[in-house]
Amino acid sequence: xxxxxxxxxxxxxxxxxxMMVVMKASGTLTHEDYQSITPMLIxxxxxxxxxxxxxxxxxxxxxxxELRAAWDDFRLGMKMGSNIxxxxxxxxxxxxxxxxQIGAWFIKGERRAFEKYEDAIxxxxxxxx
Numbered sequence: 001x002x003x004x005x006x007x008x009x010x011x012x013x014x015x016x017x018x019m020m021v022v023m024k025a026s027g028t029l030t031h032e033d034y035q036s037i038t039p040m041l042i043x044x045x046x047x048x049x050x051x052x053x054x055x056x057x058x059x060x061x062x063x064x065x066e067l068r069a070a071w072d073d074f075r076l077g078m079k080m081g082s083n084i085x086x087x088x089x090x091x092x093x094x095x096x097x098x099x100x101q102i103g104a105w106f107i108k109g110e111r112r113a114f115e116k117y118e119d120a121i122x123x124x125x126x127x128x129x
Contacts, residue, residue, distance in 0.1 A: 016125035020054045025062040034072035052085030054124045059091035084109040088120035
């Protein structure tokens, strides 16, 4: 018997004296996943005292969304977009750059895609110029 693993884990980590929300997406996300994710993510963002939040999204095991889940993701981005300073998308997918560009439609902060985890952390931790 096989089963598919899908969902998002959400945590808070300190890197280079910066607090960051770290999310790891796995499998194909569903509407039910977003029903669980949204309260956790909002709670994690409230826990960070900085006025603007830095987020690392790990998509190394991410396969995509069901249609309704993609809409949920868009709505979540609209709700939280103004509180975000930077989002680093880490993964080895050819479409990660496109995901960063689509995020520009509803997230006011900077977005950038990375193939190396360390590069994503360094960019997030860097002070604004």
